[in-house]
Amino acid sequence: MLSDSVELIEPPENSIMVGTGKGGVGKSTIAAHLAGHTAAQGKRTLLVCVTSQDDDDLGIKRFGRGIQPDGPSVVDGQGLYRSISERSPLMPIREVRPNLDVVPGGVAVGELVQLLMHRMMTEGVGVVLSLARSLAPLAPWYDQIVFDSAPENDSLEQLAAAAARYLVVPTRSDDSSISGMQRIARNFKAVRKQANPSLRVAGAFLYASNPTATSMHAEVKEDIREVLGNGTTIFSKVVGYREKPARNARKKGLLFAEYAELLPTSARSYDVAAGRAKVADVVPEAIIGLSGDMRDLNNEILLHCGRGD
Ligand SMILES: Nc1ncnc2c1ncn2[C@@H]1O[C@H](COP(=O)(O)OP(=O)(O)OP(=O)(O)O)[C@@H](O)[C@H]1O
Ligand SMILES: [Mg+2]
Structure with missing residues (x-):
């Protein structure tokens, strides 16, 4: 399938894809x-969401965060779709946070699948580098690039993998999440062989699990290595399962650390009982642990992707 004319593109030095074959694990x-995290450290960061589900963790749609580029809307994946379809540079929403620009995902990203299939017939496997090509003109402006990826979709997973240097693989402990990793393992191998020889698995990790279940964690590590290979680095940080603060933070379009900052001035359960506040106004105390866990995980990811600072 590989045609001689595929012109490889060296992925940006600090580009990381978060990917695993299964949906809903926390990508x-x-x-x-x-x-x-990297934007808050002062690094110019670009987040590219190659997924048809836009969870709006950063409050772009719901709270109008960031500066939209001129021209037609780029939300709901429309910007990403247009850049690939018109073979033009990505158009991020700028300053969603200081130093953080975002190419949002959304429903239009799903439409890319057909476009890529169609082009594949005439242009061959080089099509998988479409995102890498649209990213290349912007990449030098950024110190860090992060890709979110789509579950259960080979074309979109390959598109992101072809543009990234490092892959990090989260999983939950259940069997279907573990076997879901077979998809990313397959796509990793295919992309590395045919389009992006620089791609590396920086590591895999268990996400959203009870931190005290250490014997279960050991079993999961074995399972991960069985799927991804014996030499796979497994990160030590296990972010705890804390559904309520995770859900609340997303609803408010706030990162965990930002949501945690609201805790000191938050309404309390007794305010709710007295009718002075709504349940939604109470910031769960567990956000402190969740925010700390996420910070540790991010530092570990960066360490293994060659950025220890
Ligand atoms: N530490 C956590 N503990 C409990 N729930 C969490 C945690 N982190 C995230 N979640 C919740 O898990 C759900 C799935 O997370 P997320 O959307 O990030 O997964 P995903 O892999 O991107 O899913 P998809 O495959 O659908 O794109 C969300 O409801 C999110 O709020
Ligand atoms: Mg997702």
């Missing part, structure tokens, strides 16, 4: 937080 949460 978008992790990608948004990793991008927010």
